[in-house]
Amino acid sequence: MASEDGQKAGGAGGENEGAEEMVVNPWEVAVKGGGKIDYDKLIEKFGCQRLDSSLVRRVERLTSRPAHVFLRRGVFFAHRDLEEILDLYERGEKFYLYTGRGPSSEALHLGHLVPFMFTKYLQDAFKVPLVIQLTDDEKCMWKNLSVEECKRLARENAKDIIACGFDITKLSSSPTLIMLVGKLFGCAFYENMVRVSKCVTFNKVVGIFGFTPEDHIGKISFPPVQAVPSFPSSFPHLFSGNDNLRCLIPCAIDQGCCSRIGYQKPALIESSFFPALQGETGKMSASDPNSAIYVTDSAKDIKNKVNRYAFSGGRDSIELHRKYGANLEVDIPIKYLGFFLEDDDELEHIKTEYGAGRMLTGEVKKRLIEVLSEMVERHCKARAAVTDEMVDAFMAVRPLPNMFS
Amino acid sequence: MASEDGQKAGGAGGENEGAEEMVVNPWEVAVKGGGKIDYDKLIEKFGCQRLDSSLVRRVERLTSRPAHVFLRRGVFFAHRDLEEILDLYERGEKFYLYTGRGPSSEALHLGHLVPFMFTKYLQDAFKVPLVIQLTDDEKCMWKNLSVEECKRLARENAKDIIACGFDITKLSSSPTLIMLVGKLFGCAFYENMVRVSKCVTFNKVVGIFGFTPEDHIGKISFPPVQAVPSFPSSFPHLFSGNDNLRCLIPCAIDQGCCSRIGYQKPALIESSFFPALQGETGKMSASDPNSAIYVTDSAKDIKNKVNRYAFSGGRDSIELHRKYGANLEVDIPIKYLGFFLEDDDELEHIKTEYGAGRMLTGEVKKRLIEVLSEMVERHCKARAAVTDEMVDAFMAVRPLPNMFS
Numbered sequence: 072m073a074s075e076d077g078q079k080a081g082g083a084g085g086e087n088e089g090a091e092e093m094v095v096n097p098w099e100v101a102v103k104g105g106g107k108i109d110y111d112k113l114i115e116k117f118g119c120q121r122l123d124s125s126l127v128r129r130v131e132r133l134t135s136r137p138a139h140v141f142l143r144r145g146v147f148f149a150h151r152d153l154e155e156i157l158d159l160y161e162r163g164e165k166f167y168l169y170t171g172r173g174p175s176s177e178a179l180h181l182g183h184l185v186p187f188m189f190t191k192y193l194q195d196a197f198k199v200p201l202v203i204q205l206t207d208d209e210k211c212m213w214k215n216l217s218v219e220e221c222k223r224l225a226r227e228n229a230k231d232i233i234a235c236g237f238d239i240t241k242l243s244s245s246p247t248l249i250m251l252v253g254k255l256f257g258c259a260f261y262e263n264m265v266r267v268s269k270c271v272t273f274n275k276v277v278g279i280f281g282f283t284p285e286d287h288i289g290k291i292s293f294p295p296v297q298a299v300p301s302f303p304s305s306f307p308h309l310f311s312g313n314d315n316l317r318c319l320i321p322c323a324i325d326q327g328c329c330s331r332i333g334y335q336k337p338a339l340i341e342s343s344f345f346p347a348l349q350g351e352t353g354k355m356s357a358s359d360p361n362s363a364i365y366v367t368d369s370a371k372d373i374k375n376k377v378n379r380y381a382f383s384g385g386r387d388s389i390e391l392h393r394k395y396g397a398n399l400e401v402d403i404p405i406k407y408l409g410f411f412l413e414d415d416d417e418l419e420h421i422k423t424e425y426g427a428g429r430m431l432t433g434e435v436k437k438r439l440i441e442v443l444s445e446m447v448e449r450h451c452k453a454r455a456a457v458t459d460e461m462v463d464a465f466m467a468v469r470p471l472p473n474m475f476s
Numbered sequence: 477m478a479s480e481d482g483q484k485a486g487g488a489g490g491e492n493e494g495a496e497e498m499v500v501n502p503w504e505v506a507v508k509g510g511g512k513i514d515y516d517k518l519i520e521k522f523g524c525q526r527l528d529s530s531l532v533r534r535v536e537r538l539t540s541r542p543a544h545v546f547l548r549r550g551v552f553f554a555h556r557d558l559e560e561i562l563d564l565y566e567r568g569e570k571f572y573l574y575t576g577r578g579p580s581s582e583a584l585h586l587g588h589l590v591p592f593m594f595t596k597y598l599q600d601a602f603k604v605p606l607v608i609q610l611t612d613d614e615k616c617m618w619k620n621l622s623v624e625e626c627k628r629l630a631r632e633n634a635k636d637i638i639a640c641g642f643d644i645t646k647l648s649s650s651p652t653l654i655m656l657v658g659k660l661f662g663c664a665f666y667e668n669m670v671r672v673s674k675c676v677t678f679n680k681v682v683g684i685f686g687f688t689p690e691d692h693i694g695k696i697s698f699p700p701v702q703a704v705p706s707f708p709s710s711f712p713h714l715f716s717g718n719d720n721l722r723c724l725i726p727c728a729i730d731q732g733c734c735s736r737i738g739y740q741k742p743a744l745i746e747s748s749f750f751p752a753l754q755g756e757t758g759k760m761s762a763s764d765p766n767s768a769i770y771v772t773d774s775a776k777d778i779k780n781k782v783n784r785y786a787f788s789g790g791r792d793s794i795e796l797h798r799k800y801g802a803n804l805e806v807d808i809p810i811k812y813l814g815f816f817l818e819d820d821d822e823l824e825h826i827k828t829e830y831g832a833g834r835m836l837t838g839e840v841k842k843r844l845i846e847v848l849s850e851m852v853e854r855h856c857k858a859r860a861a862v863t864d865e866m867v868d869a870f871m872a873v874r875p876l877p878n879m880f881s
Binding site: 108117119122140141143144145148149150151152153155156159166167168169170171177178179180181182183184189190193204206212213226231233234235236237265268269270271272273276277282283284286287289291293295296300301303306310313317319320322323324325336337339340341342343344345363364365367409410411443446450453454456459461462465 | 515518545549553554556558561564570572583587607618631640642670681687688692693698702705706722724726728730744745746747768770771814816820848852855858862864867870871
């Protein structure tokens with residue numbers, strides 16, 4: 072896996088449950104008081120096993136060649152499940168190798184070459200595919216390096232890795248494959264995700280989104296995904312370098328806060344919330360299909376839901392209703408008509424008559440049922456005409472006409 | 477931005493600094509005690525402004541068409557920087573629209589259609605490009621839905637969105653573009669990242685990697701990036717569905733812990749750390765070029781560094797050295813020769829003679845300087861032969877020969 076630095080030794084103190092005097096994680100190796108690294112403790116901490124000489128001899132036997140110096144001399148001294156790998160290799164089954172590097176500096180030192188020299192030996196000895204991942208994004212996040220600098224370093228480091236003897240011509244002649252996965256390369260969208268993620272601490276997303284330490288990291292890392300399309304540089308094919316192009320986002324008022332995590336603020340036009348049938352103070356429930364009208368509802372469903380569940384601002388009896396009129400402030404049929412009845416004059420008329428008690432809830436609901444049924448029927452017809460090919464066409468990663476040319 | 481549910485109303489209580497009785501974030505809208513949503517407080521909390529009738533009239537004037545019902549009736553009631561957008565539109569400059577949806581359910585309800593109906597109006601009225609992002613990954617992370625189910629729902633929801641009247645033929649005739657970005661679609665690598673991220677809490681990565689709440693979310697979300705290449709299903713072109721193919725990772729012993737966050741454990745073959753010139757207990761310092769030999773060092777650099785900085789296990793005087801011999805346990809030249817001197821017999825000879833005091837530090841360092849200079853020179857020659865075209869070839873997203881065919 073990508074290593075911060077191949078050259079690790081004791082240093083400033085620190086504590087860790089597994090190995091009391093050592094701090095060892097992928098970014099730090101330190102021993103309290105400058106003591107020696109206790110590899111037996113590390114083996115225990117990381118749940119692996121000693122790679123003993125009988126296993127080295129088995130590797131030599133299976134590959135019909137002497138073990139690499141690093142194996143013979145115990146540089147590679149521990150393993151997990153290596154015996155299983157050798158078992159399946161012996162049965163003629165395949166496996167693959169994966170290694171990588173986080174390109175943090177231009178010049179590699181000898182410690183950086185060690186894993187690639189050894190990987191080259193393993194690939195040659197076992198004739199297996201190899202995936203090399205250059206985590207250019209990692210160094211952008213850990214070090215104070217720009218995206219551009221990380222991309223440049225990844226290319227430079229790739230040359231050093233290739234120089235270790237990996238051979239792209241093997242691609243066609245044998246199953247010995249090599250892939251360099253530089254994730255940032257050529258993906259403007261991902262580059263912007265990295266730029267945004269670097270600017271947002273866990274504490275900040277807790278403040279905005281209410282996450283807890285028990286939330287999984289998929290949630291915690293998600294907000295930048297929503298922020299990034301508001302940067303035109305995420306879509307170079309579409310906007311061809313016009314990176315100051317403004318973005319306008321139509322959204323509900325609670326959704327604009329995603330844009331607070333970006334470094335570049337889009338313009339917003341924000342809606343109120345669409346209320347549940349049971350009313351604006353009723354409890355929203357995704358598990359209650361009667362709290363909303365779905366585009367898949369039949370005319371009968373719509374009639375039933377509106378009549379039974381739509382919260383009414385009408386009074387308890389016809390007498391009281393005629394006397395006081397409906398409370399339009401809480402009446403859901405009126406609110407829904409406000410969204411979907413296009414005729415301003417008719418809406419005004421209904422509100423006046425209903426508010427004065429001359430129109431009854433049943434009449435207003437009847438008109439709402441007409442409006443919703445017609446709208447849902449229209450939507451269903453339009454949806455039935457949408458083919459899978461149309462979906463593919465919209466979704467395709469496709470060359471886009473340049474709006475600026 | 478993608479909304480959990482367009483249908484939001486008061487519900488179970490909660491607290492929030494900005495609006496004392498309301499909890500409002502992209503995934504929850506709740507008012508303590510079932511009260512009404514206070515939109516004025518939300519405007520304050522989210523730092524936006526009322527969209528007043530003079531602004532609506534300006535939109536009508538600029539677009540030469542009546543405002544949409546949702547605008548006339550205050551469904552879209554707030555904004556940020558909308559005036560700036562109208563200013564630049566008036567000057568003949570461009571902008572673009574961005575909206576989206578997290579596809580969480582098969583059937584949309586009417587609240588879900590509201591932003592798309594309004595976006596369609598804005599696009600038609602201003603004739604601007606539109607980016608619609610379907611965050612299929614979002615729902616996979618927030619709800620207990622599988623990756624496969626999220627992909628299916630995204631396609632189904634895409635049909636409903638297209639049915640709102642968006643027109644792909646506009647792609648060629650005007651700058652009115654539509655993109656549906658279903659990020660999971662067709663990207664096996666990303667799908668696996670989502671699967672892994674769902675299984676790892678913030679607390680877990682704190683335990684393994686030592687993150688703090690002040691760390692940015694780029695770091696916190698990074699570990700799955702390193703785990704995912706160890707799943708063969710991340711590379712369908714290479715391994716064509718052989719998803720049980722075993723993976724072997726050569727790495728330093730501290731790096732294998734990344735694999736602890738995955739749901740499928742790769743085999744590991746693990747090395748000790750490559751020591752600093754100053755010794756295994758010396759402090760590693762990336763800022764000190766004298767703590768390591770770089771592949772860019774000249775023969776003179778190498779000679780100088782080894783002679784001046786390589787920690788010696790030799791004794792303080794020749795007399796003591798002849799009497800007691802070198803301490804091989806701490807001697808860096810011996811350790812480096814162990815990595816890079818291929819001849820086992822010669823290495824054994826040097827260790828015996830040096831350990832017995834018959835060989836002096838200077839002689840051992842001289843041999844090490846030869847070995848390292850030759851190795852670095854060989855690497856530099858190989859690297860100089862690596863062209864940019866070769867780097868491109870290794871990095872290319874390319875059809876790969878199927879190792880199983």
